[in-house]
Amino acid sequence: MKFGGSSVADASRIKSVADIVISRAENEKTAPVVVVSAMKGVTDILLSAASAAESGDSLYKELVQDLKQKHHQAVKDLVSDNSIGVTLLIDIDAILGELAEILHGVELVKECSPRTGDLISGFGERLSSLLLAAHINDRGVPSEAVDAREIIRTDDAHGRAAVDFEVSGELIRKRMDTETGNPTGKSVSGDSRIFVVTGFIASTSQGVATTLGRNGSDYTASILGAALDAGSVEIWTDVDGILTADPRIVPEAWVIDEISFQEAMELSFFGAEVIHPFTLRPVIEKNLPVFIKNTMNPSAPGTRIARTSAPKDRPITGIASVDDVSMITIEGGGMVGMPGIASRIFASVARTGANIIMITQASSEHSVCLVCRREEAAIAAAGLEKDLSDTLHSGIIRSIRLNDGLEIIAVIGENMQGQPGLSGKLFSALGDIGVNILAIAQGSTELNISFVIKGDDKKTAITAIHRAFLSQRPRG
Ligand code: ADP
Ligand code: ASP
Ligand code: MG
Numbered sequence: 001m002k003f004g005g006s007s008v009a010d011a012s013r014i015k016s017v018a019d020i021v022i023s024r025a026e027n028e029k030t031a032p033v034v035v036v037s038a039m040k041g042v043t044d045i046l047l048s049a050a051s052a053a054e055s056g057d058s059l060y061k062e063l064v065q066d067l068k069q070k071h072h073q074a075v076k077d078l079v080s081d082n083s084i085g086v087t088l089l090i091d092i093d094a095i096l097g098e099l100a101e102i103l104h105g106v107e108l109v110k111e112c113s114p115r116t117g118d119l120i121s122g123f124g125e126r127l128s129s130l131l132l133a134a135h136i137n138d139r140g141v142p143s144e145a146v147d148a149r150e151i152i153r154t155d156d157a158h159g160r161a162a163v164d165f166e167v168s169g170e171l172i173r174k175r176m177d178t179e180t181g182n183p184t185g186k187s188v189s190g191d192s193r194i195f196v197v198t199g200f201i202a203s204t205s206q207g208v209a210t211t212l213g214r215n216g217s218d219y220t221a222s223i224l225g226a227a228l229d230a231g232s233v234e235i236w237t238d239v240d241g242i243l244t245a246d247p248r249i250v251p252e253a254w255v256i257d258e259i260s261f262q263e264a265m266e267l268s269f270f271g272a273e274v275i276h277p278f279t280l281r282p283v284i285e286k287n288l289p290v291f292i293k294n295t296m297n298p299s300a301p302g303t304r305i306a307r308t309s310a311p312k313d314r315p316i317t318g319i320a321s322v323d324d325v326s327m328i329t330i331e332g333g334g335m336v337g338m339p340g341i342a343s344r345i346f347a348s349v350a351r352t353g354a355n356i357i358m359i360t361q362a363s364s365e366h367s368v369c370l371v372c373r374r375e376e377a378a379i380a381a382a383g384l385e386k387d388l389s390d391t392l393h394s395g396i397i398r399s400i401r402l403n404d405g406l407e408i409i410a411v412i413g414e415n416m417q418g419q420p421g422l423s424g425k426l427f428s429a430l431g432d433i434g435v436n437i438l439a440i441a442q443g444s445t446e447l448n449i450s451f452v453i454k455g456d457d458k459k460t461a462i463t464a465i466h467r468a469f470l471s472q473r474p475r476g
Contacts, residue, residue: 002035002199002221006238007295008128009040011077018136020236020298021194025141031192033176033224035199036132037217038124039074042067043200046099050120053106060103068096071127078135088134092127099123114158118201119209122149125198125217133196142193148220151175152202154210161202161210163223165282168202172227197224218276222290226282233288235275236295241303242267242274244470245319249462254473256303256318263317263412264290264305266448270320270357270410280305309414315422316413316469319462322357326377326404327439327452328384331367334396341391342368348387354380358408358450360439369439371452374404406438407458410450411465417446429468435461 001024003017017036024032038046045067049060071092079085102120106112112120129145136143151171154161176195199217202210212219218235225233242264243253259267261284268277274292283290293302310317335341345368349356354376360369372380381402391397416422423442426449430437439452453461 001032001234001236002217003037003132003236003295004217004238005037005040005042007236008036008038008132011074013295014074014078014132014135016295016298017132017236018139020295022136022139022141025194031194033228033230034132034194034196035217035221035224036125036128036196037199038128039070039131042070042124042127043121043214046121046123047117049099049103050106050112050117053103054110054112056107056110058107060107061100064096064100064103067099067127068093071096071131074131075134078131079138081138084134084138088130091130095123095126095130115156115208118158118161118211122198122201122209122211125200129196129198133194136194136196144193144195146175146195146197148198148201149203149207149209151197152212152220152223153205154202154212156204156206156208156210158210160213160216161204163202163212163219165223165227167205168223169227172224176228212278213276215273215276216278218279222279222282222288225288226286229286230288232291233283234291234293235279236293237274238294238296239274239292240294240297240300241292242272242305242318244317245462245466246272246321249321249459250319250466253466253470255300257301257474258304258306258308259317260308260310260414261305262447263310263414266410266412267318267320270408270412270448270450271322272318272320311474312415314413314415314474315419316411316416318412319465319470320410320412321458321462322373322408322410323458324374324455325357325371325406325408325452326374326402327406328370328372328377328381329367329399329401329403330370330384330388330397331399331401332391332395332397333366334391334394335368336366338396341396344388345370345384348383349380351387352376352379352383354383356380358439358441358452360441369452371406371408371439377402377404403438405455406452407455407461408450408452409458409461409465410448411469412448414447416449423449425468426465429464430461433460433464435464 049063052060133143133145153164153167199220222233241255245253247253265280268275289306291302354372356370358371435457437451442449
């Protein structure tokens with residue numbers, strides 16, 4: 001059971017989380033393994049403190065004080081037992097003391113490397129896991145906070161480290177097994193403790209702190225679920241499930257009761273932040289269902305992500321979007337039929353580390369378009385200018401252009417397969433409201449049609465598509 005930042009935003013939310021977890025443990029006679037994010041906003045504060053310290057701004061000291069006050073207040077509201085409270089305050093102050101020392105180091109060396117950034121940004125989860133475990137203990141149910149750096153092993157790609165599943169699996173099973181006497185985390189006698197594991201953070205084999213990327217606590221939960229052969233993974237958040245579109249953009253979006261692994265992966269990859277894009281990787285093979293549930297509305301059924309297929313009456317399943325992307329257009333008549341050009345383009349982009357979200361090629365216009373996040377696109381375009389300078393001089397490539405301020409919209413759904421006329425309806429819905437489409441891509445599986453528009457057109461475009469395809473809420 002993973003609870004996100006808004007689910008642990010303050011003491012009253014943390015109490016609701018404990019209600020859900022404890023009643024699950026009691027009713028089902030199982031001890032769920034719990035994963036928590038940092039309290040809402042804390043990871044952002046930590047990153048601001050790191051950049052303030054790096055630039056010699058003493059604001060970072062105030063930010064550490066704010067964090068101290070926030071967590072001390074939560075202890076006051078969550079723990080009544082004196083000895084639990086004293087121990088918790090000592091632990092919290094030790095962690096914040098360590099944070100202040102590291103930030104002071106950053107101020108002195110005037111540098112915050114990605115490695116140090118990972119160390120700093122993970123402090124929030126260390127604090128929130130202690131808070132929740134102490135509160136559960138305070139209510140008379142045995143609970144223990146676990147630092148995921150002990151049990152999730154990654155490489156050293158700081159900012160978004162890659163998980164070593166084999167080693168992590170062994171560490172996870174060993175850690176949970178010693179305490180519960182049962183590798184599944186399930187309590188046979190009903191007396192096992194509830195582990196509260198830090199989301200988001202991990203470590204290398206050298207013990208260096210890493211992170212799984214922003215929003216990565218969802219991924220932590222599925223790594224644990226797969227390693228422990230759990231019956232299911234539950235992601236508890238602040239909405240009733242996966243909706244047909246981002247509810248902040250389309251208020252009339254509705255909850256999808258059931259969705260396939262593939263469709264949910266496409267939606268998350270294309271920006272539906274309700275789950276981290278890697279969350280489903282560890283569970284698909286094991287066919288472990290994932291539920292998205294609302295901490296503020298626990299009786300709502302939520303969304304079930306599983307091996308399933310979309311109801312046939314549903315033309316599309318959902319719409320997602322990626323903000324603030326840029327398009328690199330490489331153009332030139334000499335590229336046509338010239339072997340090796342594409343591989344040079346992709347090798348050049350790969351060297352810069354930029355992640356390509358979308359690719360299109362139009363042979364009649366002799367162009368290749370690559371879409372990346374803005375900062376990565378600028379670096380990739382500069383790399384291409386350099387690596388392809390010979391072809392620019394010889395005229396094989398005429399130009400390499402960079403367009404900023406764009407948006408990718410992705411329309412997702414298994415039922416789009418073999419549905420003639422669907423793209424026609426899609427693009428005429430956009431044409432009717434005067435939205436210009438700059439590039440289009442469709443995978444051969446027809447699970448996804450994605451296209452690029454100007455960022456300013458985002459809301460009108462998504463609203464129009466929702467109205468054209470998803471205005472009929474399924475009954476029941
Ligand atoms: P948490 O803090 O629980 O991890 P997130 O903020 O990461 O929560 O993700 C939940 C948010 O994702 C929702 O509040 C919603 O605004 C946003 N969101 C974007 N697209 C979707 C979608 N298709 N369905 C549901 N929520 C979405
Ligand atoms: N606290 C981390 C973040 O804000 C991880 C998470 O919330 O999932 O990105
Ligand atoms: Mg999240």
